[in-house]
Amino acid sequence: MSRNIPLLDLQKEFEMLKPELMPALEEVLSSARFIMGPQLDELNDHIQSLLGVKHHIPCANGTDALLIALKALDIQPGDEVITTPFTFVATAETIAFAGAVPVFTDIRSDTCLMDPNLIEERITEKTKAIIPVHLFGQMVPMEPVMTIAKKYGLKVIEDTAQAIGATQHGCFAGTIGDIGTISYFPSKNLGAYGDAGGIVTNNDSLAETCALIANHGQAHKYEHHLIGLNSRMDSLQAAILNVKIKYLEEWNILRAEKAAWYHKYLDPSVETPVTVPGNTHIYHQYTIKVDQRDALKEYLAGQGIATAVHYPIPLNEQPAIAALKLHGFPTPVAAKTAQRVLSLPMNQYLSEEDIRYVADAVNSFLNTKKSQSFQNSPTGSSV
Ligand SMILES: Cc1ncc(COP(=O)(O)O)c(C=O)c1O
Known part of the structure; x- marks a missing residue:
């Protein structure tokens, strides 16, 4: 349903x-x-x-x-x-x-x-x-x-x-x-x-x-x-x-609880948020990284799941910033990350069932893609 x-x-x-x-x-x-x-x-x-x-x-x-x-x-x-x-x-x-x-x-790819x-x-x-x-x-x-x-x-x-x-x-x-x-x-x-x-x-x-x-x-x-x-x-x-x-403290704790459920139900192949040692994370966003981000976003929308991309264009590639003609130091990790991030629903009212529903949808999309790429690979097609 x-x-x-x-x-x-x-x-x-x-x-x-x-x-x-x-x-x-x-x-x-x-x-x-x-x-x-x-x-x-x-x-x-x-x-x-x-x-x-x-x-x-x-x-x-x-x-x-x-x-x-x-x-x-x-x-x-x-x-x-x-x-x-x-x-x-x-x-x-x-x-x-x-x-x-x-x-x-540049940024770290994990965090x-x-x-x-x-x-x-x-x-x-x-x-x-x-x-x-x-x-x-x-x-x-x-x-x-x-x-x-x-x-x-x-x-x-x-x-x-x-x-x-x-x-x-x-x-x-x-x-x-x-x-x-x-x-x-x-x-x-x-x-x-x-x-x-x-x-x-x-x-x-x-x-x-x-x-x-x-x-x-x-x-x-x-x-x-x-x-x-x-x-x-x-x-x-x-x-x-x-x-x-x-309510802020209570809400931040609830968000961390939702994050723990995502972590539990998402397939281990999904790159989930990494917490820096010594940090408490308040999960303003729960942002995963996947290769087929845009297709996953569309698939999740079809399942009634809202998502967002934070952020699709690194600032040094934004027209307004590019127009400043800055030094142009390369930031390849930011560029790659911008293509892979997807923020999943996160708020204090999500139930464990809601999170499981989202995680199952993400997992099933990724598993379908995995088996498609296996079938299209030389090894897969020879089976
Ligand atoms: C990292 C960061 N800095 C600054 C701002 C600007 O805040 P405001 O929208 O209240 O002007 C935002 C808002 O989204 C933000 O996410």
């Missing part, structure tokens, strides 16, 4: 949280404090205590969080910033938007994360910062990144858009480098009901600068100390996040 298995289930989540969300939203609406309401301070307290970090600065989205971080760290036009090509466009787009130059290093062993060879006298991206819900090994940053006097921005609550040797994602940037985009593990983002840091002066930039550089009403942006988070989004954050 065919089912309908969504990637995410935000409608179900809303139905479950409705009794808590509606009064929280009503409070904002009836107070009419839509901008800079008390919900923002409450959110700051929640995030600071969850991550054990000194400052959380709310902003309009995760892209602005990156841009504000780059500006606060005084990244100037012509400066080089090393990052991964295997990420959402915002990571490199903001570097270029700040006038700086994104420099791409899809930036390979810290390849960072040093990309450093020049223009390099000012590194942006490791904690992709799919787990952290880039930070010890080697921080060692290189220290050796060359570089700043580190942890792109934590996909990894809020993930840890490495007990430290939360976003809290190890100079600044961590968070996205509360609706599909994230902690998602608002619209765009929202945040910046975390233990550095008082950076926190102050980020807060200023996010609000027109305004220290007091109509007194502007820095060139900034209108990048405030709405009170309504903060109110939603204040309700949802209480």
Whole structure:
């Protein structure tokens, strides 16, 4: 019997949280404090205590969080910033938007994360910062990144858009480098009901600068100390996040449970996500790698299973980035990975039966392909 298995289930989540969300939203609406309401301070307290970090600065989205971080760290036009090509466009787009130059290093094929062993060879006298991206819900090994940053006097921005609550040797994602940037985009593990983002840091002066930039550089009403942006988070989004954050830990544990079921039911020939030793993975995505990715995607759609490709084109091959005419360092692992990745349904509401259904469908597709290629091989056809 065919089912309908969504990637995410935000409608179900809303139905479950409705009794808590509606009064929280009503409070904002009836107070009419839509901008800079008390919900923002409450959110700051929640995030600071969850991550054990000194400052959380709310902003309009995760892209602005990156841009504000780059500006606060005084990244100037012509400066080089090393990052991964295997990420959402915002990571490199903001570097270029700040006038700086994104420099791409290749990734590891097992984890899809930036390979810290390849960072040093990309450093020049223009390099000012590194942006490791904690992709799919787990952290880039930070010890080697921080060692290189220290050796060359570089700043580190942890792109934590996909990894809020993930840890490495007990430290939360976003809290190890100079600044961590968070996205509360609706599909994230902690998602608002619209765009929202945040910046975390233990550095008082950076926190102050980020807060200023996010609000027109305004220290007091109509007194502007820095060139900034209108990048405030709405009170309504903060109110939603204040309700949802209480469930984040539980949801992250549930996602890890679903990942363990995938691992149990998927054929051992499937390349399943690999966790870096010392990491807790929060499975923002459960991304497998297969050779016939597009055909598998189509087959699964026919079985009522939603999937997504994160990401089909490495950033250095995107027209907008190619137009920048960068150094053009080859990143063959990222290029190959982009053709093989497929994210399977992952959300806290999937049952063991749902996961088994998805895994069985993946296995049966791959087994059919295996037997077809055997029949077409010289050995197969001679039998
Ligand atoms: C790795 C990464 N960085 C940055 C962003 C940008 O966040 P936002 O969509 O909130 O602007 C995203 C969002 O998908 C992301 O996945």
